[in-house]
Amino acid sequence: MISSLEEFNTIEQEVPLAPYTTWNIGGSAEYFWEPTKDELSDVLRYCEQNHIPVHFLGRGSNVLISSDGVDGLAICTRSSLQGIELQDDVIHAEAGVSMPVLANFAASYEIAGFEHLICIPGSIGAGIAINAGLAAHGRKEIGDSLIDVTVMNRSGTVFKERAEDLELGFRTSNIPDRDLFVLSARFDGSARGTEGEIASEMHTHLRKRKSKQPLSVPTAGSTFKNPSNGKSAGWLIDQAGLKGYQVGGAKVSEVHANWIENTGTATSDDVLDVINHVKRVVDDEFGIELEIEIRVLE
Numbered sequence: 001m002i003s004s005l006e007e008f009n010t011i012e013q014e015v016p017l018a019p020y021t022t023w024n025i026g027g028s029a030e031y032f033w034e035p036t037k038d039e040l041s042d043v044l045r046y047c048e049q050n051h052i053p054v055h056f057l058g059r060g061s062n063v064l065i066s067s068d069g070v071d072g073l074a075i076c077t078r079s080s081l082q083g084i085e086l087q088d089d090v091i092h093a094e095a096g097v098s099m100p101v102l103a104n105f106a107a108s109y110e111i112a113g114f115e116h117l118i119c120i121p122g123s124i125g126a127g128i129a130i131n132a133g134l135a136a137h138g139r140k141e142i143g144d145s146l147i148d149v150t151v152m153n154r155s156g157t158v159f160k161e162r163a164e165d166l167e168l169g170f171r172t173s174n175i176p177d178r179d180l181f182v183l184s185a186r187f188d189g190s191a192r193g194t195e196g197e198i199a200s201e202m203h204t205h206l207r208k209r210k211s212k213q214p215l216s217v218p219t220a221g222s223t224f225k226n227p228s229n230g231k232s233a234g235w236l237i238d239q240a241g242l243k244g245y246q247v248g249g250a251k252v253s254e255v256h257a258n259w260i261e262n263t264g265t266a267t268s269d270d271v272l273d274v275i276n277h278v279k280r281v282v283d284d285e286f287g288i289e290l291e292i293e294i295r296v297l298e
């Protein structure tokens with residue numbers, strides 16, 4: 001039985017979260033923890049019973065942390081839950097494994113179907129929760145080869161969910177709505193390719209990205225989801241003349257209009273101001289309500 005979070009010497013207090021995000025901005029977490037499998041259930045149950053807010057954080061490549069920081073506990077898998085193995089054509093990976101590590105792991109066994117994940121810098125836990133993937137060149141998502149996930153609910157109960165029960169869609173699943181934490185996942189590793197074919201496909205994905213995305217500055221990838229009317233969010237923002245639009249240190253990228261760059265001095269409030277302005281202008285110009293793809297943690 002836990003009587004307070006301070007009891008865990010691995011749970012830290014007032015930890016700045018900016019270094020745990022690719023935007024490199026945001027306030028501190030009241031409590032911060034890189035979880036262990038053994039203790040996670042007790043910690044989640046304690047937080048649930050004591051009404052302590054819990055926020056999940058993977059590699060911070062799709063989140064905006066509020067400038068005021070987050071109340072409660074941030075559970076971050078950037079350096080924990082890193083196990084990955086192959087058994088009988090099934091890849092078992094824990095939540096903290098990054099998608100590029102999964103892509104390279106599959107490639108090392110000449111398993112095809114994971115090449116696109118080489119470009120997505122997030123963890124598989126978050127990747128499954130939002131069904132990360134590539135929209136261009138034929139839609140490819142992490143859910144394509146997913147067999148099932150092992151999840152934990154806020155009461156600390158662990159159970160398995162089959163991929164077909166997760167309502168996987170474009171950058172969505174039912175995991176966030178059910179407040180589930182992805183512990184691990186199993187992927188079908190039966191599709192084979194040659195080492196050369198797999199390496200070449202990964203190389204092609206990486207090369208295309210370099211020319212079209214601002215990869216050398218802090219961003220969180222695409223800010224908005226592509227609307228369902230066929231036009232991409234980037235195209236709409238570009239056509240609305242918003243490339244280069246800037247508030248403080250946050251700027252709509254000149255390279256890809258759906259990406260917001262931290263030019264060095266951005267705050268999360270600057271990014272939110274840019275987001276709100278872009279939404280307003282695109283709505284005025286095209287009558288389309290853009291929906292954010294990034295998650296705001298506050």
Ligand SMILES: Cc1cc2nc3c(=O)[nH]c(=O)nc-3n(C[C@H](O)[C@H](O)[C@H](O)COP(=O)(O)OP(=O)(O)OC[C@H]3O[C@@H](n4cnc5c(N)ncnc54)[C@H](O)[C@@H]3O)c2cc1C
Pocket residue numbers: 022055056057058059060061062063077095119120121122123124125126127128129130131132133134175180181182183215219220221222295
């Ligand atoms: C340069 C760059 C390129 C990108 N390219 C792509 C791309 O091509 N396609 C694409 O889809 N995305 C892309 N992204 C966005 C991002 O990498 C993905 O959305 C990724 O899935 C986020 O993973 P993360 O571990 O960083 O999640 P975080 O940003 O840490 O968290 C994202 C969300 O997942 C939740 N979460 C985290 N861990 C868990 C868990 N274990 N269980 C349940 N929920 C959890 C968080 O609470 C949060 O709501 C890109 C980002 C960058 C910076």
